[in-house]
Amino acid sequence: MDGKIVNLRSKLEIYKAGSGGGNLADCPVRDVIQGISNKWSSLLMEALAEKPYRFGELRRLVPDISQRMLTQTLHDLQRDGYVHRQVFPTKPPSVEYSLTDLGRSMFGPLHQLIQWAELNHGAVREARKVFDAVEG
Amino acid sequence: MDGKIVNLRSKLEIYKAGSGGGNLADCPVRDVIQGISNKWSSLLMEALAEKPYRFGELRRLVPDISQRMLTQTLHDLQRDGYVHRQVFPTKPPSVEYSLTDLGRSMFGPLHQLIQWAELNHGAVREARKVFDAVEG
DNA sequence: ATATGTTAGTCTCAAAAAGAGACCAGCACT
DNA sequence: AGTGCTGGTCTCTTTTTGAGACTAACATAT
Incomplete structure (x- = not known):
């Protein structure tokens, strides 16, 4: 059995x-x-797939992320090899984040999933509405 | 600027x-x-993409999930329209979970991402090892 | 000279989410 | 009467996340 x-x-x-x-x-x-399915990873990957960004730019681009989570998520993405972190010794110093080859490779399938979400969010929202109406 | x-x-x-x-x-x-990027959703989608399962089967199949999180994750997947929940009035009653059309549609791109992970987890683990060695 | 803003963060504390495990009702089998 | 199976819920603890104050070093404005 x-x-x-x-x-x-x-x-x-x-x-x-x-x-x-x-x-x-x-x-x-x-x-x-x-590593990539936490709250902010896909959003930051989406941003960095566009072009490299600096820390402050990302913060303004994604105003809902707390500075703490931005630091931590970028750190984790860097540790997993998706993101490259380059410090420029300007005054004040600036830090640029960009995708690595591994990051771009991973973003391929991730982007497919994001596109599916764009296309089908209507169906998902409708499903939720129906579900909530039934079970109150 | x-x-x-x-x-x-x-x-x-x-x-x-x-x-x-x-x-x-x-x-x-x-x-x-x-909705799909939480700890257990992709794992349960992977299981249900295989074939429908009952609650207890899923629990044994994924022994690391707590019963509480299994209940909750299935509930959320059902609410979003990915999973269908059918109760059979046997004694004791049994409940079968299966993917809906929407669920199968979403699993396509999700599966691509999972396959990428299978192929590239070596590179990710290596990146982590290097990273940890450098920054201690 | 003093105030203000910029950089990329860290630190602390509160809130939310997840995990562990006891508990439940209803019924079958022994 | 005791045991086991079903699919859960309830409570408690630990982990994760979020909000926001704080930092150092320098530039610019007053």
Whole structure:
């Protein structure tokens, strides 16, 4: 009776724990997806896909992000290899953020998802309206 | 001097606040992206793209998710129109979750992103290793 | 000389989200 | 009567996020 589940489990194994067979922390796909699926990553990737930006420019471009989360999200994107951070020794010093090759590569599929969202947000909003009307 | 920023702002406007020009809550793309970019949504979409599952099956399939988050994530996916929830009046009653057409449509681009992650997690992990080594 | 603004952040504290695990009702089987 | 299965909910703790004050070093304006 557990046969079904065991079979399906093997199919999700790649996603869940990877070939290492370890625990979830080692799951490659979850590991990568989570890095880009937080609140601000996709927005900043979208901005930087346009052209490089400086810290203050990004802050003005995305006024809803707190300075703390902008710092942290850029830091995380840089750590994952998507974003390059270059300091120019001007007075006061300026810092420019740009996409790396890896970042541009990742932005391809991410952009597909963003485009889907643009096209289908109407359907999603409608679904929510219906759902909320029914279950109050 | 703000010219640059104003120009770029208009390009991101679709992503930021949508054509409605309202505040961020009305931004269509962020609204949709955030619904699927939480910790468990992509994992459950991956599972349900395979075939419909019952609540308990999903719980066993993804043992790291808490029951509370499984309930909540499925509820949210259902509200957004990606997942259909069907109750069978057996004893004890069983509940089957399956993807809707909208869900399958969204899973297309999401799957592209997941595949990118599978292919490139090595590069990401390497980038992290280098980054951590440098900045300690 | 003194006030003000700019740069890219950090620090602290409050609020929101997520996770762990106990608990529930209804029924079947033993 | 006891055990187990179903699909959840409730409460508590920990983690994550957000709001906003604060910093240092220099430029410009007064």
